[in-house]
Amino acid sequence: MPTPPISELTDRAREIFRLVVEGYLDSGQPVGSKSLAQDSGINLSPASIRSVLADLEQLGLLAAPHTSAGRMPTESGLRIFVDGMMRVAEPTAQERAQIEQRLSEPGPIEAALEATSAILSDISGAAGMVMVPTREHRLAQFSLVNLGQGRALAVLVGEDGAVENRVVELGGAISPSVLEQASNYITARLAGRTLAEAAKAMQAEIAAGKSQLDSASADLVQRGLAVWSEDAARRPVLIVRGQANLLDDAALGDIERVRSLLDDLENKQSVAELLESAREAEATRIFIGSENRLFALSGSSVIASPYRDREGRVVGVLGVIGPTRLNYARVVPMVDLTARSLGKLIG
Known part of the structure; x- marks a missing residue:
């Protein structure tokens, strides 16, 4: 049967339901009619409380894990409590x-x-x-430093001052002029954009023949930007x-x-x-x-x-x-x- 809204419960049923849920959340243990009669201040006998608990169980709000045990809230009961009855304790x-x-x-x-x-x-x-965070750096400066043995160090400086370094495999010997041209291109043309925006704009310019880069520099630019995209995909x-x-x-x-x-x-x-x-x-x-x-x-x-x-x-x-x-x-x-x-x- 569908779980009733909390407004359809009587005041007595709502109060007993609240006490059971709060007692369970506090102790992790089912709450029985005897403890409710003794400790809650409800002016009802254990027998009367058991009757209300049975009604709440029938409605799907409470469950008894064992025949002789007390009651604990069901998932439906917890949802009703959280949405409509919970008294939030603000941080001090x-x-x-x-x-x-x-x-x-x-x-x-x-x-x-x-x-x-x-x-x-x-x-x-x-x-x-x-x-x-899913945020991306916006570029302020980009440079490539030759490390020798077919590798370069790509240094990215973000607009927020953050500095990150990555090693780029060059695939062969690269002249200092190619490294300088690629660095200047990224800094001058693509500053203020995220890596994804920079890569997209760069590819469009190169494809349209507007980049004024030779093939070696264009390839290096793509390698330099791609290393961050690949790294981000691997991060937890x-x-x-x-x-x-x-x-x-x-x-x-x-x-x-x-x-x-x-x-x-x-x-x-x-x-x-x-x-x-x-x-x-x-x-x-x-x-x-x-x-x-x-x-x-x-x-x-x-x-x-x-x-x-x-x-x-x-x-x-x-x-x-x-x-x-x-x-x-x-x-x-x-x-x-x-x-x-x-x-x-x-x-």
């Missing part, structure tokens, strides 16, 4: 300061991405994930930290689920594709269990948020992955805060 000023301080430490952007993944793992008690698109957090005491009783999750995380391309689906989201997205087929077997949840550069362009996605009993109320705003903090560092 101290937590905000700690995140921003850890991300502001000097170093290359790769170090900040590593730190971000570790932060997400720490705050969630699960695994943190960060997609590497996803940084994952904190997998060990998934092997906590609660996980030991469900080791097959955890093994399935760890196997899923090994397939970084598939995980990256899941995160990519959150790229255009206006706010943090939550994927619960089998809502995404990648984690249907492991029954895991993903909380993901896009992060933007200083111009407001989405350049990547970050998030956490763990069991469905993640503390959503705490983790969701922390993921959002971390995304905004990382965005401040992206030029």
Whole structure:
């Protein structure tokens, strides 16, 4: 039967449902009628609470893992709770300061991405994930330096001051004049463009005979630009930290689920594709269990948020992955805060 909207539940059923979900997310254990009667402040007998729990189970919102056990939320129940009942716990000023301080430490952007993944793992008690930014350098200067033995060093300087070096195989001896001509051509004609834009414009000019380059220089220009495109394709698109957090005491009783999750995380391309689906989201997205087929077997949840550069362009996605009993109320705003903090560092 279809899961009813939360508005169709009675006030009493809503309150008991909320207490069961919050108790389960806090402890990872099913919540029973006896503990609800004793600890929740509900003025109902255990028998009355059991009746409500049975109704909620019949509606598909709760499940009993064992006959004598308490109840725990189903994936449908968790979705209803997250969308309509969750009381978000905003990060404290101290937590905000700690995140921003850890991300502001000097170093290359790769170090900040590593730190971000570790932060997400720490705050969630699960695994943190960060997609590497998809931004591209815009060229300010390009030069080729002869290394001898048929090789040259291609030096790219971006508009943001970043400097990268790559070794280019020349395929034979190249005269200094050819190296100089190729370097000057890229710097003078293609400055201010991304590598992809530069390569496209260059190929169009050469094909149309407008480049004023001889064949040796034209070939060298293409080699010099292509080395970055090839390198970018080989770079990992996803940084994952904190997998060990998934092997906590609660996980030991469900080791097959955890093994399935760890196997899923090994397939970084598939995980990256899941995160990519959150790229255009206006706010943090939550994927619960089998809502995404990648984690249907492991029954895991993903909380993901896009992060933007200083111009407001989405350049990547970050998030956490763990069991469905993640503390959503705490983790969701922390993921959002971390995304905004990382965005401040992206030029």
